[in-house]
Amino acid sequence: MNYEKEMKERTAYAEECIRRLLPEDRNMIGHLTEAMRYSVTAGGKRIRPVLMREAYILLGGSGEEIAYFMTAMECIHTSSLIHDDLPAIDNDELRRGVPTTHAKYGEALGILAGDALLNYAYEILIKGVSVASDRENAVRTAAIIAGKSGYDGMLGGQGVDVENEKTGIQADRADMLKYIYKKKTAALIEASLMAGGALAGADERILASLEAIGERLGLAFQIQDDILDVTSSTEVLGKPVFSDMENRKETYVSLMGLGPAGEKVRTLTEEAVELIDELPGDTAFLKEMFLRLAVRRK
């Protein structure tokens, strides 16, 4: 398997779906749809849609309707990035080297572009349900995506993260950090893999496996991020190191130490690889993607 070539092809497919299914910026008053397109097409790696389609294909899916769900997932993810970047939350003016949505279109339209993308995710998801060959599978898929994105999923994790940073929260530090990582980072990864499986008609046992794989990928990715922040260099990472420490941000490394954090990434990786091995079909690409995302050097 030529991983780079495979990844490029899969990303290109996701990119094509997303661009085709986003609202066109035509005959509209104002800049809302322009801001929506700008945000989604500003250089995302499309990891979630690629994971979703990979699970879909592994579980025997072959319909075109996956494109709607892939686009919905990327819109939800982008919506959360736009709002995360707002002055009241992370106050970031740049993302991937280009101005963030509110930096380019103003704060008010930044808020509304995030809202409109979140809403659009569900417009396109419901469209996916209405064209799906198996309506039952599609409704189950929609429920998974919505649940993992909401108050008990990604947005729940964002809420705790933000509240902890702004005002502090009374809770066990390790429990809280695990909650944030599991919800804020892992929930949409879990949702992507599970959605692909559910749309292809996978049973509950397989969905539980996909969820467990997604959770481990999300946690490992986040902990590796913490590790690189204190072990890498600005040259290799392309962003400032020791930033967590300077921002007094609690991480797995600050809470558990570098050794145990590295051990945690190894354990999560081993568990995930075992779970991936049990999936049907040719899992070589998914395994390689997992390893490259979790055990990365930058």
Added chain:
Amino acid sequence: MNYEKEMKERTAYAEECIRRLLPEDRNMIGHLTEAMRYSVTAGGKRIRPVLMREAYILLGGSGEEIAYFMTAMECIHTSSLIHDDLPAIDNDELRRGVPTTHAKYGEALGILAGDALLNYAYEILIKGVSVASDRENAVRTAAIIAGKSGYDGMLGGQGVDVENEKTGIQADRADMLKYIYKKKTAALIEASLMAGGALAGADERILASLEAIGERLGLAFQIQDDILDVTSSTEVLGKPVFSDMENRKETYVSLMGLGPAGEKVRTLTEEAVELIDELPGDTAFLKEMFLRLAVRRK
């Protein structure tokens, strides 16, 4: 018909559905679900869910699944109010006499509570689809609600309104004002009536009628608001009059004059009453509700 009694009963039913179906605030870290419940239960009049159920019953619907769609609509509406009140948009600290969500929970959590309510609207809407007796009708209903709420509906109107206020937009003033009123105010009223009809299995002709009724109600309500701002008194309205003029806000009155604005409300009302008369069932309540909302004195 005792309108007050009927309205009280219908509102109480909507209130009960909404409170029952909102996420519980139990075993959660932080205050996100508390903020979500706070925002939705802070004194809304439940006009949209009441309209939705009225259309549902008129068109022969009798299932309990309407509760999910009513709750979804109120969550979408509340989400838009929370974000409208944010410092970057209208900067309102009070709504219906109580602190707005961001005033009570901070700006960051205000943004996320709005997001979480918008997402929750779709969690509960998809739940409604999955339990609906007629899956086809339910998917059609979901598509109507999502479409009318998004970039080409309510959020589109919000976007233009906000952009026009913050930076100005190059467009014909009357066209733009009509766009804002139609999308920002009327779209969710249209969606509510149409959703009730669609869930009950109404045909396209009836849905078009419900849409036209909703549009007229939304526009008449908004224009009457403009009229009252310059003809009523602070005592009667319970809010400052001449506020639009002081904020140099363009309205139907400033654009067309008081006489033509009043004439417009009358025309919209007559058209809507004719359309309501053509609906099946006992339309007395809907007609009375329309008249009280459109031709109100405060």
